[in-house]
Amino acid sequence: xxxxxxxxxxxxxxxxxxxxxxxxxxxxxxxxxxxxxxxxxxxxxxxxxxxxxxxxxxxxxxxxxxxxxxxxxxxxxxxxxxxxxxxxxxxxxxxxxxxxxxxxxxxxxxxxxxxxxxxxxxxxxxxxxxxxxxxxxxxxxxxxxxxxxxxxxxxxxxxxxxxxxxxxxxxxxxxxxxxxxxxxxxxxxxxxxxxxxxxxxxxxxxxxxxxxxxxxxxxxxxxxxxxxxxxxxxxxxxxxxxxxxxxxxxxxxxxxxxxxxxxxxxxxxxxxxxxxxxxxxxxxxxxxxxxxxxxxxxxxxxxxxxxxxxxxxxxxxxxxxxxxxxxxxxxxxxxxxxxxxxxxxxxxxxxxxxxxxxxxxxxxxxxxxxxxxxxxxxxxxxxxxxxxxxxxxxxxxxxxxxxx
Amino acid sequence: xxxxxxxxxxxxxxxxxxxxxxxxxxxxxxxxxxxxxxxxxxxxxxxxxxxxxxxxxxxxxxxxxxxxxxxxxxxxxxxxxxxxxxxxxxxxxxxxxxxxxxxxxxxxxxxxxxxxxxxxxxx
Numbered sequence: 001x002x003x004x005x006x007x008x009x010x011x012x013x014x015x016x017x018x019x020x021x022x023x024x025x026x027x028x029x030x031x032x033x034x035x036x037x038x039x040x041x042x043x044x045x046x047x048x049x050x051x052x053x054x055x056x057x058x059x060x061x062x063x064x065x066x067x068x069x070x071x072x073x074x075x076x077x078x079x080x081x082x083x084x085x086x087x088x089x090x091x092x093x094x095x096x097x098x099x100x101x102x103x104x105x106x107x108x109x110x111x112x113x114x115x116x117x118x119x120x121x122x123x124x125x126x127x128x129x130x131x132x133x134x135x136x137x138x139x140x141x142x143x144x145x146x147x148x149x150x151x152x153x154x155x156x157x158x159x160x161x162x163x164x165x166x167x168x169x170x171x172x173x174x175x176x177x178x179x180x181x182x183x184x185x186x187x188x189x190x191x192x193x194x195x196x197x198x199x200x201x202x203x204x205x206x207x208x209x210x211x212x213x214x215x216x217x218x219x220x221x222x223x224x225x226x227x228x229x230x231x232x233x234x235x236x237x238x239x240x241x242x243x244x245x246x247x248x249x250x251x252x253x254x255x256x257x258x259x260x261x262x263x264x265x266x267x268x269x270x271x272x273x274x275x276x277x278x279x280x281x282x283x284x285x286x287x288x289x290x291x292x293x294x295x296x297x298x299x300x301x302x303x304x305x306x307x308x309x310x311x312x313x314x315x316x317x318x319x320x321x322x323x324x325x326x327x328x329x330x331x332x333x334x335x336x337x338x339x340x341x342x343x344x345x346x347x348x349x350x351x352x353x354x355x356x357x358x359x360x361x362x363x364x365x366x367x368x369x370x371x372x373x374x375x376x377x378x379x380x381x382x383x384x385x386x387x388x389x390x391x392x393x394x395x396x397x398x399x400x401x402x403x404x
Numbered sequence: 405x406x407x408x409x410x411x412x413x414x415x416x417x418x419x420x421x422x423x424x425x426x427x428x429x430x431x432x433x434x435x436x437x438x439x440x441x442x443x444x445x446x447x448x449x450x451x452x453x454x455x456x457x458x459x460x461x462x463x464x465x466x467x468x469x470x471x472x473x474x475x476x477x478x479x480x481x482x483x484x485x486x487x488x489x490x491x492x493x494x495x496x497x498x499x500x501x502x503x504x505x506x507x508x509x510x511x512x513x514x515x516x517x518x519x520x521x522x523x524x525x526x527x
Contacts, residue, residue: 130473138493162521164496212476217493260521262479265472266497378491 002081003093006063009074014101015047016040016125018073021090022111023056026065029111036109037071039121052076052097053111054090057083062111088198091183098180105129106180110171115139115220123216123268124174132265133211135174136165136203139218143372143380144280147365148233148240150384153200156244156336159391160398161207161251162258166215168203169240174216175206182209188250190243196236197243204247208254217268221277237361238354241336245343245350256399260392276377284373287366288322294359301356305342307401310334317363327367329390335360337398344403406524407431408515409450411438411467412483413459417504421454424508425515438462442474450478451524452515455498457484465494472497479518483511 018036022029033051040049050073053066057079066077078093080086091108098106105128109116127135149169157168175183186205193201206213248255295318302311313331320326335357342353372380408430410421418434425432433448435441437459445453453471457464464482471480482489482498490501499518502511 166496215496257523258521260517262477262521263472263497263499265476266469266494269494 001084001089001092003096004057004079004081005097006067006077008067009076011050011074011076011101013048014050014103015105016044016049017094017098017101017103017106018049018051018121019054019091019094019098019106019108020051020066020111021054021087021094021108022058022062022066023085023087023090024058024060024062025111026058026061028114029053029062029065030069032109032111032113032116033066033069033071033075035116035118036107036121037069037073039118040073042118043122044125050074050076050101052078052094054094054097055079056085056090057081086195086198088189088194088196088201091198091202092189092194095180095184098177099184103177103180105174105176107174108172113172116172117220120172120218120220123218124172127214127216127265127267128174128176130214130267131212132174132214132267133176133179133209134203134206134213135267136213136215136264137167137170137172137218138215138266138268139167139170139172140221140275140277140377141167142221142277142280143375143377144282144369145277147368148237148361151332151361151364151368151387152237152241152244152336154384155333155388155391157200157203157207158261158388159333159395160244160248160255160258161204162255162261163207163213164261164263164388165203165207165213169199170203171199172218173199173202175202176211179206179209179211188247190246192239192242192246196239200240201243201247204244204251208247208251212265214265214267217266219268220275233361234355234358237358238351241339241357242343242350242354245340248340249344252402252404256402259395261388282369284366284369287362287369288325291359291363291366294356294362298356298359301352302360305353305356306335306338310338314360322366325363325367325370327364329387330394332360332364332387333391333394334397337394337401340398341401341403405429405431406451406519407433407449409445409448409453410434411441411453411459411464412456413437413462414456417456420506421508421511425512428512430515438464438467441467442470445471445475445478451522452479452481452518454481454483454511454515457482457489458486465489465492468497469494477522479522481511481514481518 107124422432
């Protein structure tokens with residue numbers, strides 16, 4: 001892939017890279033850039049480090065805002081060509097540069113991050129120097145922030161690929177130079193990964209590579225541009241779920257041997273009082289409406305892709321009174337597993353299969369909101385863990401149906 | 405035959421677990437505290453560790469981090485009289501968390517599951 005690079009300090013080697021992917025983030029990028037520099041200076045003073053903005057040819061002045069941020073650490077700007085957008089495309093440029101610089105560790109932080117502190121750099125990079133190949137974030141998130149993670153990313157990553165990475169789509173990660181090379185050369189690269197799928201793709205590739213994985217507690221909540229769970233999710237939903245399904249096809253030999261999930265190591269304690277995240281507004285009625293709107297069209301596809309027992313249960317749920325709506329975790333697991341099986345079997349129908357699952361996702365999130373509305377964040381978290389146990393116990397359903 | 409290391413500062417717990425788990429066909433070794441736990445594991449090479457949390461002079465949750473960092477894939481089951489430690493973020497480095505009971509059914513089931521997760525089937 002072509003790219004454009006500006007390296008005014010002519011950096012040719014680095015021990016640590018902090019990468020900030022962006023697309024039109026001129027307003028927000030100065031803050032994480034400044035915090036990254038402070039973190040590198042405070043905690044890695046004896047290391048050669050560099051901050052790299054990997055950008056999608058932004059037109060709002062992101063490049064100028066990045067270079068205009070005062071830092072003690074040198075900076076590099078790399079852009080995809082005009083017209084190429086996607087976080088994955090940006091990270092591919094980052095992987096290439098990390099390998100070229102011979103860096104031992106790389107940290108990636110989102111450009112719209114408002115809660116990052118210098119300590120995030122320490123907590124995402126230091127485990128790499130303790131021989132962890134991949135570092136996922138552990139941060140406090142509001143119970144309605146990260147609904148795709150809570151209902152799809154985490155339960156599927158855990159039950160299929162066998163590692164309990166709580167934030168597999170975290171966006172703020174660390175990885176070794178060796179993992180950067182693995183990412184760069186990996187055969188499982190496609191347009192979905194190039195876009196929204198890259199975060200969960202990195203997590204799954206790291207798991208299947210067998211490198212020790214650490215989850216690093218960042219203390220502060222992730223404060224970024226949150227999304228109303230009832231908002232339009234189609235592009236992100238399809239690319240994330242499509243990435244998982246495609247990874248299941250690629251790594252079949254790996255995950256077929258998994259029966260129960262395993263924990264990871266944990267890093268980053270002693271941060272004092274943990275801040276609570278700001279509330280995320282949710283509109284339950286909007287979720288329910290999106291579920292209902294997708295029923296008529298969805299039924300046709302669901303009849304083809306779901307076993308009869310699953311289709312019957314979906315039909316039952318569709319008829320439920322919205323005030324007493326309940327979308328069981330076991331059903332949701334079997335829906336996703338059935339979707340994966342159909343996806344693997346039918347190349348020409350993949351887009352239709354992914355589209356058909358969207359209304360069911362809204363239904364599941366609606367049910368989750370009803371169930372957890374009186375719950376504390378801790379209680380909601382326990383409910384999510386119970387959901388994962390149900391997914392793991394439903395694994396035989398997937399194993400019996402998976403092609404080959 | 406899988407080898408299990410029981411780490412608990414209460415003698416009657418160690419004895420109970422040893423008798424019951426040996427009856428299940430496991431080889432069992434015990435430790436009365438967390439002293440040099442990493443070294444102990446290196447020497448004994450257990451297939452699984454059952455780790456108490458509140459021990460005189462030792463915090464099982466902190467020991468867990470040392471064990472997990474050194475032995476990434478070794479199954480560790482936290483076993484405590486208290487349910488409340490389940491909410492401590494450090495506990496997520498354990499494979500499972502079991503609340504102590506005189507009925508060891510849940511513990512035995514959990515041990516079997518943890519061993520199965522690393523491809524160890526009881527013979």
